[in-house]
Amino acid sequence: MKKLSFLLLALLSFQALAQKVPVSGSVKKAMDQIDTVTIRNHIAYLADDKLKGRLPGTEGYQIAVDYVIDQYKKIGVQPGGDPGQYTQKLFLRKTIVDNGSAKAALKDPIGNVDSLVFGKDFMPVPHPLSAKASGEGKLVFVGYGVDIPGLYSDYEGVDVKGKVVVFVSGVPDGIPASTLVSHFSSPGNKMNTAFGKGAVGTILVTMGANFSNSNPVLQSNVALNPQKNTAYGRGFVGNLGFALNGSKSFLTGLFLNSGKNLNQVLADIKARKNSSFEFPFTFSASYSNTHSEFESHNVIGLIPGSDPKLKNEYVVHSAHLDHVGIGRPENGDSIYNGAHDNASGVASLLEIARVYVNGKAKPKRSVLIVMVTAEEMGLVGSAYFAANPSVPKSSIVANVNTDMPTLIAPLLSVVPLGAEHSNLMGNVKFAADYLGLEVEKDPEPEQNRFVRSDQYSFVVSGIPALHIKYGNKSNIPGFDLDKFVKEWRAKYYHRAADGMDGIFNFTAAKTYVQLNFLISYSIANSPAKPLWNPGDLFGAGIN
Structure with missing residues (x-):
């Protein structure tokens, strides 16, 4: 029994250490050069009225698909969808x-x-x-x-x-x-x-x-x-x-x-x-x-791993590209632009891809940048990808999802939804500690946010996954950030007001990109793949 306990302790210690990877000078420099102007420009393009709310099946959604493909090409991200393509076709x-x-x-x-x-x-x-x-x-x-x-x-x-x-x-x-x-x-x-x-x-x-x-x-x-x-x-x-x-x-x-x-x-x-x-x-x-029915597409880019063996395993970054289109007019505006939800998430992933490729942050495992369709229709695009990925399903080791980062105040603490079920929590804490951020529990469990974003599709497919949300820490004495966010959400979430003229904190956007990059970078470069916690129900394959 003592020998077994020692081996278990050693294994747990190894897993904890495996989530801490060196951050080289070139990687730090690349992170420091994350460009808030570029992030803003991505959001502004995707939330422009000409895209008419990016509803799948419309010209506006296709414009968004074409934009992401063009950015992948400019960054140097390789095609990761259907053979030789940046897209994965599906029928809605x-x-x-x-x-x-x-x-x-x-x-x-x-x-x-x-x-x-x-x-x-x-x-x-x-x-x-x-x-x-x-x-x-x-x-x-x-x-x-x-x-x-x-x-x-x-x-x-x-x-x-x-x-x-x-x-x-x-x-x-x-x-x-x-x-x-x-x-x-x-x-x-x-x-x-x-x-x-x-x-x-x-x-x-x-x-x-x-x-x-x-x-x-x-x-x-x-x-x-x-x-x-x-x-x-x-x-x-x-x-x-x-x-x-x-x-x-x-x-x-x-x-x-x-x-x-x-x-x-x-x-x-x-x-x-x-x-x-x-x-x-x-x-x-x-x-x-x-x-x-109609045809739609997930948009998938590939950043190949540098390790001869680990490059055949994949870390997936995901964000949904769609929004809800045109709706009931509000103050004379019927286009639901989805600037925060989720143009900001797509912009974050494009900047993460740029850090990996142009910042020479060589991951040992390969990284997929997946922009999914029809999240607003019920996690439909991610459910399809998680069940029918463009790489062998068994080779996907983790998913880091980005949905509506809520970049409206200084980012001082974060809530890693889903990370508590696996040792991905170690990757989150490593990245948060590096950036001086606190990690909090979900302040609004009644919102059921865990099953309302695309990481849920990966979890029910047996893949450890997480979704980083804002926390409640504020640097303004007496300021109730939780109340502020709830009031903001009531005005902007799935409303015509969610455009570029709303509230944005692009310093927080930079920190958010750095955090999500570091999480995936530490997963991609750790010798051991992520594991579900012992006895965890999601790890046991509930669905």
């Missing part, structure tokens, strides 16, 4: 439900049928692969619909194969990390779990609200593989026969005829007391979907 599919076709019904053991009401009892989730979604099976209540290895499972004691499961939003108490709460509360994750257990359909009930619009436009977006038989995205990807949202009144009605007390069951599952059971009903549902 929009799905809209035909509301009038939607039907759902309950049948009791003696054959009585109760038809449910669209817009009152249920709403369909668009099915991205089937023109007509349908299914039928025994109805089973499975609590929150979560299955957490070694901690708790709502599926214990029930067989849902060939059945329809109904679950409520949220997660039980006692899940240890905010990132895990975000993951396990995700509807897409719950649907995938149900499918893995053999269910034919799902019904998600949000207890806090009933439907406010009885005839909404029900729409979703996914990426498709070339054969168009597999979908990728954060939400429902079509692996079930159907998926519905159910109302609180629908669930209340089910429990009235179940012999169980709904409030007691909800209290029990919150306390992690398994309360799953089969209702005495058969549930059926069907609805039609209209599909339309």
